[in-house]
Amino acid sequence: MLVLVGVSVLTFSMTALTPGDPAVAVLVEQTGHQPSEEAVAAFRAQHGLNEPFPIRYADWATDVLGGDLGQSYSSEQTVASMLVQRLPNTIELAAASMVIAIAIAVPAGVASAVNPGGRIDYAAQFGALVGVSMPNFWLGYLLIIVAALWLDLFPVAGSGGLDHLVLPAVTLGSGMSAVIARLVRTTMLDVLDAPYIRTARSKGLRERIVVYKHALRNALVPVVTIAGLQLSYVLNGAVVVEAVFQRPGLGTLLVDAIFARDYPVIQGATLLVGVIFVLTNLAVDLTYRYLDPRIDRRGEPA
Numbered sequence: 001m002l003v004l005v006g007v008s009v010l011t012f013s014m015t016a017l018t019p020g021d022p023a024v025a026v027l028v029e030q031t032g033h034q035p036s037e038e039a040v041a042a043f044r045a046q047h048g049l050n051e052p053f054p055i056r057y058a059d060w061a062t063d064v065l066g067g068d069l070g071q072s073y074s075s076e077q078t079v080a081s082m083l084v085q086r087l088p089n090t091i092e093l094a095a096a097s098m099v100i101a102i103a104i105a106v107p108a109g110v111a112s113a114v115n116p117g118g119r120i121d122y123a124a125q126f127g128a129l130v131g132v133s134m135p136n137f138w139l140g141y142l143l144i145i146v147a148a149l150w151l152d153l154f155p156v157a158g159s160g161g162l163d164h165l166v167l168p169a170v171t172l173g174s175g176m177s178a179v180i181a182r183l184v185r186t187t188m189l190d191v192l193d194a195p196y197i198r199t200a201r202s203k204g205l206r207e208r209i210v211v212y213k214h215a216l217r218n219a220l221v222p223v224v225t226i227a228g229l230q231l232s233y234v235l236n237g238a239v240v241v242e243a244v245f246q247r248p249g250l251g252t253l254l255v256d257a258i259f260a261r262d263y264p265v266i267q268g269a270t271l272l273v274g275v276i277f278v279l280t281n282l283a284v285d286l287t288y289r290y291l292d293p294r295i296d297r298r299g300e301p302a
Contacts, residue, residue, distance in 0.1 A: 100173030109184025131178025
């Protein structure tokens with residue numbers, strides 16, 4: 001709860017300190033010409049923009065606690081309905097990106113750790129370095145040129161079926177896979193040197209069982225942490241990726257709201273992202289206990 005309060009206060013403060021008058025920006029967008037002073041004054045009075053910052057924040061927080069996120073300045077839609085319309089596209093992109101990242105990272109990290117210093121290890125480390133270093137927007141445009149324009153395999157932009165999801169998900173998942181693969185390799189190297197792994201091998205268990213059943217499960221505990229924290233990467237990257245592929249989601253909604261000075265949408269979208277972070281951290285803590293029952297509810301070894 002304290003995290004969400006901090007996010008809301010910070011977001012509200014940043015919108016209040018942003019240069020420019022939202023009344024002028026919205027009225028210019030709606031009418032196409034410079035508004036009169038009377039129209040600006042009426043808009044500010046209608047939306048409570050003349051009130052001091054503490055009063056505006058208290059009124060907004062009270063409405064949010066009652067389930068009302070406010071109304072968009074530009075479209076006059078409720079912020080809640082706008083978020084509900086855009087959220088499924090962002091969740092779909094985030095889930096697909098995470099699936100792609102894990103599907104690439106875990107096998108690559110395990111293969112790299114099992115063969116340290118070999119060709120597979122060097123290839124995996126080089127691929128991880130490229131993935132970490134490559135900007136999302138550059139990879140996105142590269143995939144559009146090659147896979148969409150040259151090869152005509154996928155649509156260039158928009159949303160719809162799975163074919164519209166492939167390129168954005170690969171763009172967003174590649175960077176995550178690089179980070180997770182490097183961590184899987186590091187943790188697997190540590191676990192494979194543990195005494196219980198040597199005991200399992202001395203019992204004559206097959207190497208595949210030793211690696212995937214005994215070593216990998218324990219190595220995944222810190223990986224779960226990074227995978228949860230990568231949600232911030234997904235949401236931040238979604239802003240860029242959704243803009244590159246013209247995909248309607250929270251990212252494009254937030255960018256459009258920032259340019260339009262649509263404060264209720266900015267505050268509502270940011271608060272929703274904060275809620276997603278809190279729920280993700282809770283899911284990470286619960287996953288800890290499943291992977292390693294020795295970890296108590298505080299996340300420490302019992």
